[in-house]
Amino acid sequence: MTSERMTVAAAAPSYVRAIAPYQGGRPISEIARTYGLREDEIVKLASNENPLGMSPKAHAAMLAAANDLGRYPDGSGHALKQAISRKFQVPADFITLGNGSNDILELVAGAxxxxxxxxxxxxxxxxxYALATQAVGARAVVVPATKPALGHDLAAMAAAVTPATxxxxxxxxxxxxxxxxxxxxxxxxIEEIPSSVLMVLxxxxxxFLPEADRYDALRWVESxxxxxxxxxxxxxxxxxGLRLGFGVAQPAVTDLLNRIRQPFNVSSLAQAAGEAALFDEEFLAQTADLNARGLVQLETGLSALGVPSLPSRGNFVLARVAASPGLTRLATPGAAVGDAVFGTLLKKGVITRSVSAYGLPDWLRISVGTQVENEAFLRALGALVAEHDAG
Ligand SMILES: Cc1ncc(COP(=O)(O)O)c(C=O)c1O
Structure with a gap:
């Protein structure tokens, strides 16, 4: 092929063309359209969102900021950084704001x-982590997870560090x-990895961590x-939906990220809402409490259906649906059981998350919802188990 005839797409770097795009949770509107369902009968437990929505105080602050959208946001995010600094006791020049924390991860990869x-x-x-690495042509070194917990093997990760890391x-x-x-x-x-390697925690x-598991890594950044x-x-x-996250690192790193950050990467709405959200402790406590109860509800409900799940410290559970003979029958032989259960639940208006792209074809991820939403999911799954257990 001569260069005059080459298409733009074909001329893109091979590492970009090789990227498998991120598959997010399926939106409620799309499932309603596809399966002819009413939006209000659909339960979405797919994207680890907060079933309570956002703090009412943050919502009010966002609405107030909506009066001034003709202006660019504060590109330095001064007020929000001051608020983060006050709440978490970190210097403001340690903070980088992001359009979601994904933005921070991408800034790290880009820098x-x-x-x-x-x-x-x-x-x-x-x-x-894989996507951001691949997007800039770097090599991803994937370290096998621990078994059976499927957690990070920190010793093996430290051993995987090379001079190129x-x-x-x-x-x-x-x-x-x-x-x-x-x-x-x-x-x-952190003590074990070389000083030239950035650990992104x-x-x-x-x-969502229970009190007993808490630690304060923001305190460590100074050292x-x-x-x-x-x-x-x-x-x-x-x-x-507002897209907001932040990173905390020493100014030498923050300065690097700031060089490639879009000047106005965080909207005025997100900045205003974020500032108010930080200090709504009542909402955060209510959220953590609902989540703790929801985790127990999902874990016990799944177990009663013969579906084991991993102990979770997040706002979701990972369930091994392939442990259930009934659910396994939903998949054609050789196909991912997780995908089959995901697809069948979708048609019933329950959106969960397939994790076969994560190398977990036997599993399904379910975000914690309200008590009623969790119950709706368990009922729908229970019906599938009963239907297919019977053969
Ligand atoms: C571990 C982890 N990090 C980062 C993110 C990115 O979240 P956001 O960009 O919405 O802050 C997610 C979202 O699913 C996540 O699960």
């Missing part, structure tokens, strides 16, 4: 990785497995120039 670099992450960990990604708790590493294990890991679900902690407003804060 530190490239075609000669490697990044290390665990098998079955959050999909964006620039970033190690650790999600705690991890999505989609819900697995958890203690503060002590994480701190030991992704704490998108940290607000470790190669640590970045990322946080999200999409989960416990219930602001997934």
């Amino acid at each position: 530190l990785l490239g075609p000669d670099a490697e990044s290390v992450f665990s098998q079955h960990s959050f999909a964006v 620039r970033v190690v990604w650790v999600a705690n708790p991890n999505n989609p497995t819900g697995s958890f590493l203690s503060g002590q294990a994480l701190r030991g890991f 992704d704490e998108a679900y940290t607000e 470790y120039p190669n640590l970045l902690v990322s946080r999200s407003f999409s989960k416990a804060y219930g602001m997934a």
